[in-house]
Amino acid sequence: MKHLQLKKASLLLTGLVIGGRLFAQTPDSTKIMTKDYVQPFSDGSAFRTWSVGFEGGVLTPYSIFGIKNQDVHSPHEKIGYGGFIKDQILPSFGIQANFLTGNVGGAVTSFNEATGGYTSFNTKLNYAVDLAANFTLANINWRHNKSAIQPYLTVGGGVVGYSAVVNNNGTEVTQARTHEFYLPVGAGFKIDLAKGVNLDLGYQVNFVNADNFDGIVTGSTNDRFSYGHIGLEFALGSRSKPQLATHNPVASMRTEYLMDEQRLQIQVDQQKAKNQQLASDLANTNAKLDKLTVDSDGDGVIDMFDKCPNTPAGTQVDGAGCPLPVKKPDVKVYVTQEDRKVVSEAVKNLEFDFGKSTIRDHSFESLNKLAQLLVSKGFNLKLAGYTDNVGSTEANLKLSRERAEAVKTYLATQGADASKIQAEGYGKSNPIATNKTEKGRQINRRVEFSMF
Template sequence: MKSNFKRATLLLTGLMVGGKLFAQTADTTAAGNDYVKPFSGGSNLRTWSIGVHGGMLTPYTIFGTNSRQDFKNPTEQFGYGAYIKGQILPSLGIQADFLRGKVRGNNSQPDVAGNTIYSQYTTNINWSAALSANITLANINWRHDKPFIQPYLTVGAGNMNYTPKITTPGGQETNFKTDGKGSINEIFIPLGLGLKFDIAPGVNLDLGYTVNFVQSDNFDGFNSGSTNDRFSYAHVGLEFALGSRKKPQMATHNPVSSMRKEYLWENQQTKTLLQQQIDAEKAKNDQLRNDLNTTNANLAKLTTDSDGDGVVDVNDKCPNTPAGTKVDGSGCPLAKPVVYVTEEDKKVVKDAIKNLEFDLGKATIRAHSYPSLDRVANLLIDKNFSLKLAGHTDNTGSADLNMRLSKDRAESVKSYLVSKGANASRIEATGYGQTQPIATNKTAAGRQANRRVEFTLY
């Protein structure tokens, strides 16, 4: 027993050291890179792998009790094996297994007189080969990019060549089969479960337990009872994925993570495309503004108003009027009238504010706003009032863009009123952008309230 335990310990140490060395020489650029384009097929994944393992063979299994087996006292013996696996689906692989080792048990069931017939049996497994389905239970993970543990089940069928030897209470050992070779070929069914731990890209630590159901009652060299013989194998081993180290292993690959990455990338690409479109529109607007400034500069040469009284120099009969002086159509100062703003006047302005709307993101006044603005223009003309226009926006977009938009909208209202006959020198248009909100910008209603042009009549 101590010898078997020592051999198993040395095997486990060797497997772990080998796995560590493999992990150190692996392509480190592939670490953490588990992305595969969804629905791109299995060519982007590693589907073949090989494994080696060693462990303990015993006639004891989790099915039934020792007292009902041909030999009542099982012992543990060393076994080893290997396999090659082809992954068909993320959760299903086909695996070819090979196993060798020794199975031993003591104290056979007594005869009718209560005497022990055999003191022990030892069966050498010369070789066994089986083809099994390997079912991975948890390679899809909704919490982590890559699962660390993969529980699995195996079930299959195969053929086994073994040599059972039995020992009498007197110590005489004989072959169960006396045809010279002493070996038997028999069909068996392996049924197992286990856990695989992802310890490096393409390297998995394999801990498994398999019960092998031999389809006869001669595995232990003693035909007793009505049930076939069986034995178990608990092992530890390493699995190595074959193929390019740049590709993830299908059995450990998490397709949910790849779908999430695909979604994030496409979302980022959409954002980038929208930003490019916004930048292109801004560039067009800037070009239009430059063209407008050039046109205005050319017009200014023909419409120069040196004293800034609202009357061009060619029509100004009173040049050099002090700044802020109210003038008539000839540019001459007017007597400053006494101005009274009535409640009816305030209502005209309030209606204009209420009905004022612009095209989205532009300074173009919508047509249904004209009637109320016409009444404001008539008020300015009839009573010679002064008017201050203050444009405001919400915080959507950049501060510079909002400042320009608020100024343009105030200027657009001024231009409309002047086009209806109002005195340009009595209208002041200013933009404040997003700097003076009157409501919260966290709600749609608040942002709507902040997008406004304020009219101050005096």
């Protein structure tokens, strides 16, 4: 029986090693692969990080460490089953909560006083719950887009609750139910069956922090039992997102590079097409130059576009070849006290919504009078916006500029010449009152007018 158990464990380990070396890779392609593509350095919301698993397998007191120093000499195989829920934190690291239940049994083939005459046992594994770290080993791959097999290692800690029934020369003795700390250490690999569905093959050894797991207390060595299982893992979340545990971030980096390369090539091709069109247009233009260079009256406008032919020599003309109007002498207009009063009223009544560049309605009447003054006398106007010291320098500078521009825009809609209005923003510089009080800050939130 001992040799049979050893063969089974050897076959299981051989399967794990071979599975880990296969890696069943998806072959590379010269085309850009956009399936399961996620922009590099994206956060966890771009993936399915949570998953659940269900499994069943064999429980036995025998493990890859053998049965030396164990109370049992002839382990029996029993059925066990369980499940887990996992949060994949990094492509190669996750935290999972595990649950396991079933039965563990064996026989004592050599009688001695230490074993107290017990010949066999069966331990009911009421529950085994633990929190374990899961290390995925082969999802980051520099040679292939994706690995179809992901080997993994697990290690954790938890609580196992159990009760043992031992056979003492034909008499069954039930031990009291108890619970102890245990340490599960395991390895295995997962095979991708479909998007978000994985076949889970694993093996773990569970070290119990007690010697009464098999109902027989002898020696100084704690008991242990192993669990080989097969199960299915299902990723939770949107099917449009890849599972983080099986995602290869290197493939996304490669896809990003190829996409950039393709975009650049498209831009180069488009520019080549534009250059060819420009060369064709230039050739056609050169062929027609002789027809477009005749200027009969010498005014600088070719006959083809000259709407006023035979202009007398020395006459200044516009782009259509017609004489320019005689420029009238500038008439000086002076700023009167009444004009300054109009400006003062506009400044006094100007208010904006808090933290915005929206002019309040009661300011429009004074601004309308200012616009009429600018239209009638052709004055130039400079607008200087200021804020208090609340907020960042960049935000205040932006807000002061937007408020000055808002006044300029409104005056232009009322007929003022926008080219004669200069709008600047100076943020929280040049305060005219203290910024330590609300009243002072209100005074500093202003737009100054300078008319000339």
